[in-house]
Amino acid sequence: MADYVVRVGDREFRVAVAEESGGLKVTVRDEVFFIDFARLEAEPRLSLILKAGPGAAGGVSVEVVRDERGRLYPGGIPLDTEVLAARLAALEQVRRGAEAGSGRPVEVKAPMPGLVVRVGAEPGQAVRRGHVLVVLQAMKMENELSAPRDGTVRDVRVRPGQAVDHGEVLAVLE
Amino acid sequence: MNGIFSRVLIANRGEIAVRVIRACRDLGISPVAVYSEVDRQALHVRLADEAYLLGPAPARESYLNIERIIELAHQAGAEAIHPGYGFLSENAEFAEACARAGIVFIGPPPEALRAAGEKTAAKELARRVGVPLVPGSDGPVSDEEALWIAGQIGYPVVIKAAAGGGGKGMRIVRSPNELPSALRLARSEALSAFGDDSVYIEKYIDPARHVEVQVLCDAHGKCIHLGERECSIQRRYQKLIEESPSPIVDPALRAEMGEAALAIFRAAGYVNAGTCEFIVGPDRKFYFLEVNARIQVEHPVTEQVTGIDLVVEQIKLAAGYRLEYDQKDIIQRGWALECRVYAEDPDNNFLPSPGQVVALREPAGPGIRVDSGLYLGQRVTIDYDPMLSKVIAWGRDRREAIARMLRALDEYEVAGPKTTIPFHRAVLRDPRFQAGEFDTGYVARHWQGVPVPEDLLVKAAVAAAVDFHRRPKVVTGERPAAGQVQESPWKVAGRWAALRSR
Numbered sequence: 322m323a324d325y326v327v328r329v330g331d332r333e334f335r336v337a338v339a340e341e342s343g344g345l346k347v348t349v350r351d352e353v354f355f356i357d358f359a360r361l362e363a364e365p366r367l368s369l370i371l372k373a374g375p376g377a378a379g380g381v382s383v384e385v386v387r388d389e390r391g392r393l394y395p396g397g398i399p400l401d402t403e404v405l406a407a408r409l410a411a412l413e414q415v416r417r418g419a420e421a422g423s424g425r426p427v428e429v430k431a432p433m434p435g436l437v438v439r440v441g442a443e444p445g446q447a448v449r450r451g452h453v454l455v456v457l458q459a460m461k462m463e464n465e466l467s468a469p470r471d472g473t474v475r476d477v478r479v480r481p482g483q484a485v486d487h488g489e490v491l492a493v494l495e
Numbered sequence: 496m497n498g499i500f501s502r503v504l505i506a507n508r509g510e511i512a513v514r515v516i517r518a519c520r521d522l523g524i525s526p527v528a529v530y531s532e533v534d535r536q537a538l539h540v541r542l543a544d545e546a547y548l549l550g551p552a553p554a555r556e557s558y559l560n561i562e563r564i565i566e567l568a569h570q571a572g573a574e575a576i577h578p579g580y581g582f583l584s585e586n587a588e589f590a591e592a593c594a595r596a597g598i599v600f601i602g603p604p605p606e607a608l609r610a611a612g613e614k615t616a617a618k619e620l621a622r623r624v625g626v627p628l629v630p631g632s633d634g635p636v637s638d639e640e641a642l643w644i645a646g647q648i649g650y651p652v653v654i655k656a657a658a659g660g661g662g663k664g665m666r667i668v669r670s671p672n673e674l675p676s677a678l679r680l681a682r683s684e685a686l687s688a689f690g691d692d693s694v695y696i697e698k699y700i701d702p703a704r705h706v707e708v709q710v711l712c713d714a715h716g717k718c719i720h721l722g723e724r725e726c727s728i729q730r731r732y733q734k735l736i737e738e739s740p741s742p743i744v745d746p747a748l749r750a751e752m753g754e755a756a757l758a759i760f761r762a763a764g765y766v767n768a769g770t771c772e773f774i775v776g777p778d779r780k781f782y783f784l785e786v787n788a789r790i791q792v793e794h795p796v797t798e799q800v801t802g803i804d805l806v807v808e809q810i811k812l813a814a815g816y817r818l819e820y821d822q823k824d825i826i827q828r829g830w831a832l833e834c835r836v837y838a839e840d841p842d843n844n845f846l847p848s849p850g851q852v853v854a855l856r857e858p859a860g861p862g863i864r865v866d867s868g869l870y871l872g873q874r875v876t877i878d879y880d881p882m883l884s885k886v887i888a889w890g891r892d893r894r895e896a897i898a899r900m901l902r903a904l905d906e907y908e909v910a911g912p913k914t915t916i917p918f919h920r921a922v923l924r925d926p927r928f929q930a931g932e933f934d935t936g937y938v939a940r941h942w943q944g945v946p947v948p949e950d951l952l953v954k955a956a957v958a959a960a961v962d963f964h965r966r967p968k969v970v971t972g973e974r975p976a977a978g979q980v981q982e983s984p985w986k987v988a989g990r991w992a993a994l995r996s997r
Contacts, residue, residue: 323964388910396948396951398951404963
């Protein structure tokens with residue numbers, strides 16, 4: 322028997338898994354399933370048959386892609402997923418609590434590789450949510466990246482004409 | 496076939512290159528592919544009989560490199576070039592270069608391309624033959640002229656790139672103080688997309704529906720139309736869902752729009768396949784928008800309802816064949832829809848979402864057609880347009896076409912880049928869409944992204960937990976007690992890295 326905290330996107334679920342003679346017994350939110358679990362051999366897919374009882378012949382069939390980074394694609398929708406033993410999750414919670422309320426700065430990152438066409442703010446400038454900070458050209462389109470909240474621009478790390486990578490920090494807001 | 500080409504070079508990539516390869520095969524023609532360095536593994540390269548390297552990834556050095564493409568056509572012994580859509584498809588200089596090189600350009604003659612494909616020239620043509628135009632500037636405008644004209648015709652107005660299409664360099668402006676920045680953005684986009692920053696301005700019809708008419712003209716003076724396509728579901732002025740027929744077009748309006756389109760194509764001396772785009776206002780009055788002098792992305796919906804293969808027709812018309820149909824032979828049967836699958840995040844403003852395709856399952860079954868360049872392991876890069884594939888559904892009526900499309904979309908799985916598939920699932924289930932009540936503002940007005948259904952989240956959580964539980968555990972340092980769960984080291988490392996960066 323093991324307790325896990327599973328983060329799927331921005332949601333969190335507690336899932337208990339136990340090895341039983343008929344397969345895996347899984348408890349999630351008061352629901353109990355007996356699961357026939359298979360990892361496909363030639364594809365990065367998981368297949369689960371959720372049965373109501375250990376003796377049941379079958380039940381709900383679930384298939385989900387899992388890439389090598391652990392991201393799941395239920396219904397083809399990519400969701401970052403993380404599984405933690407419940408006790409580690411509790412430790413992390415304590416640590417996070419201590420850091421909360423410090424008003425951490427927000428990093429505005431490039432959502433894809435591209436070319437900076439224009440910069441819409443200077444360090445020290447006060448901006449409202451939605452103010453265009455950087456215009457990034459990629460896939461033939463100009464994409465406006467705007468401030469996710471009100472704040473002051475602490476740092477602008479790119480210049481027009483500069484090529485940036487996916488995830489690169491373009492500006493910092495505080 | 497008699498006198499048809501034996502070899503055709505396809506100067507394009509992605510799904511349209513695959514589509515043209517299929518048309519070539521149906522005609523017994525040997526297809527020749529060209530590709531850029533990043534497309535070495537692409538489907539069109541592998542499906543063609545021969546494949547030739549163009550050059551580095553940037554389009555200017557590959558799919559837009561006229562000299563290189565013609566040189567390769569000679570090398571391969573191709574008698575004709577099919578340009579697909581985008582890239583060189585509406586480039587009159589390319590059509591002329593083909594002619595000089597003794598190669599047939601599968602598209603309209605250069606003069607017709609100039610007369611119909613360039614927006615301001617096409618408007619002049621429409622005016623001459625009496626097709627109604629949206630009020631606006633007669634041609635490219637300076638910033639000062641734009642301000643003056645906008646004041647005359649009244650806001651909202653729309654700025655468009657004179658040389659462009661596909662919504663690039665296009666901006667809606669609702670008040671005079673928005674105009675300067677909109678002009679700047681439009682010119683900059685137009686310059687980078689088309690190498691020309693000239694823009695024009697016209698009144699913005701609202702609510703508007705986008706309806707276009709497919710036309711075929713042979714080199715012997717016959718022009719027919721194949722009915723309309725409705726393409727009002729758009730984002731950033733780019734089409735996402737198309738259908739034929741249109742829910743708002745009845746036989747009388749169809750005949751009227753068809754005649755208007757034919758008048759323009761005849762006046763342009765047009766040969767080959769082309770489309771006349773119209774805007775239809777709330778009063779069902781229609782206005783000429785532009786001519787697309789090429790095969791269009793959404794051509795399959797017309798093929799599904801008319802039974803005519805438009806790409807095959809293009810090749811035959813370019814070889815000088817006569818049209819085998821009269822207008823009375825064109826009958827629209829049933830209903831067809833198309834959903835475009837883009838590597839874009841519909842939950843984040845449709846921003847491009849590059850990445851590697853790690854799993855793929857394409858839909859099939861009755862009434863479903865998938866035009867796709869996708870393959871497992873494909874790296875979707877930012878070098879080109881992010882459209883990956885198209886799902887086309889046919890049914891006896893609109894309701895059946897929608898039901899089949901939903902079945903196909905639910906089957907369709909592209910894992911890796913985010914795609915527009917969840918967007919399509921939501922729109923096709925929207926009662927407003929099902930009732931045919933929408934306009935070009937639908938996405939901007941109604942689309943807010945869709946939350947992932949709760950049961951999918953629960954199932955994903957269970958799958959993740961079980962997968963983690965059943966993963967071979969790596970023992971490091973002290974041996975775990977019997978039954979104790981050991982974490983894999985990469986997982987722990989990843990998590991602590993994440994904690995440090997907070």
